[in-house]
Amino acid sequence: MTVNPVPRRPSSAAAPGKVILFGEHAVVYGRPAIAVPVAQVQATATVAAASAAGLEIRAIDLKRTFPLDQAPANDPLAAAIRVTLEHWQSPAPPAVLTISSTIPVASGMGSGTAVSIAIIRALSSYLGAVPDDELVSNLAYEVERLYHGTPSGIDNTVVTWNRPVYFSRDRSVQTLQIKTPFDLLIADTGVPSPTKMTVAEVRARWQNQPSHYEELFERIGQVTKAARVAIESGQVDQLGPLMTRNQLLLEQLGVSSPELESLAQAGLAAGADGAKLSGGGRGGNLIVLARPEARAAVRQALLQAGAPTVISTVVM
Numbered sequence: 001m002t003v004n005p006v007p008r009r010p011s012s013a014a015a016p017g018k019v020i021l022f023g024e025h026a027v028v029y030g031r032p033a034i035a036v037p038v039a040q041v042q043a044t045a046t047v048a049a050a051s052a053a054g055l056e057i058r059a060i061d062l063k064r065t066f067p068l069d070q071a072p073a074n075d076p077l078a079a080a081i082r083v084t085l086e087h088w089q090s091p092a093p094p095a096v097l098t099i100s101s102t103i104p105v106a107s108g109m110g111s112g113t114a115v116s117i118a119i120i121r122a123l124s125s126y127l128g129a130v131p132d133d134e135l136v137s138n139l140a141y142e143v144e145r146l147y148h149g150t151p152s153g154i155d156n157t158v159v160t161w162n163r164p165v166y167f168s169r170d171r172s173v174q175t176l177q178i179k180t181p182f183d184l185l186i187a188d189t190g191v192p193s194p195t196k197m198t199v200a201e202v203r204a205r206w207q208n209q210p211s212h213y214e215e216l217f218e219r220i221g222q223v224t225k226a227a228r229v230a231i232e233s234g235q236v237d238q239l240g241p242l243m244t245r246n247q248l249l250l251e252q253l254g255v256s257s258p259e260l261e262s263l264a265q266a267g268l269a270a271g272a273d274g275a276k277l278s279g280g281g282r283g284g285n286l287i288v289l290a291r292p293e294a295r296a297a298v299r300q301a302l303l304q305a306g307a308p309t310v311i312s313t314v315v316m
């Protein structure tokens with residue numbers, strides 16, 4: 001497919017953060033998982049014409065500006081740009097691509113994916129092309145594969161569709177109806193944790209003891225299926241215990257950490273209904289289910305227990 005030549009108007013796109021509610025890690029092994037977008041944090045990309053030749057990347061948060069053709073081979077921003085240009089069979093336009101994000105990095109909130117998706121959408125639109133969601137998600141998955149080895153595809157799916165999803169590797173995207181909206185607190189441990197590492201560790205353990213780990217994945221899958229029924233039928237009171245059960249299984253997988261567990265204890269002691277790590281684990285974020293009347297006390301307890309930030313979101 002080719003793209004429109006000039007004239008080119010400035011274009012801009014944003015993509016949300018995300019959390020995985022149930023099923024991380026097991027989803028890499030074919031079990032289902034549930035993820036929801038988090039609109040309170042976003043990545044934004046804008047592309048505007050420039051007189052200099054070639055494409056310049058301005059990464060506001062990294063305080064770096066560099067030409068695409070001098071980007072290091074493993075630069076993820078350049079990778080998102082290259083897959084987009086390759087797809088549309090376009091040379092790099094003379095333009096500046098500016099990227100910024102409020103999504104915490106390496107914390108299970110899909111920051112890299114959101115940055116890729118904002119770039120793919122803004123650059124495609126700058127080139128005069130209109131990619132559908134499936135294409136955006138596929139291009140973002142290509143970028144993920146370069147950096148994460150064996151991603152399940154859940155991150156690019158939930159961030160592209162920007163809707164709660166019930167995701168299984170071998171199925172097409174299923175969006176999830178939230179019958180009764182519920183409140184989540186997202187507490188950062190302050191410990192960055194690249195997903196690639198925990199995914200590789202789980203894989204090594206699974207290779208050593210396949211039947212034990214398959215059983216854990218299967219039990220996580222059962223929890224996710226039960227959670228889907230609870231979410232779609234508005235039985236929010238069942239979600240807290242299911243989150244806590246999922247957390248115990250993640251601990252058995254070896255991807256939890258003392259920081260995550262002490263935040264979870266603090267939240268539960270202050271009246272939360274359930275808590276679990278979200279994403280790759282080891283560090284990153286803990287998600288905590290709290291009823292509106294308990295929310296302020298739980299939030300305070302999480303901050304006191306050492307969370308540098310706590311984001312409130314409503315899943316709907």
Ligand code: PMV
Nearest residue numbers: 024025108151152195279280
């Ligand atoms: O750390 P995150 O949010 O990118 O979570 C990844 C979820 C895993 O199941 C651990 C990996 C995957 O590719 O699904």
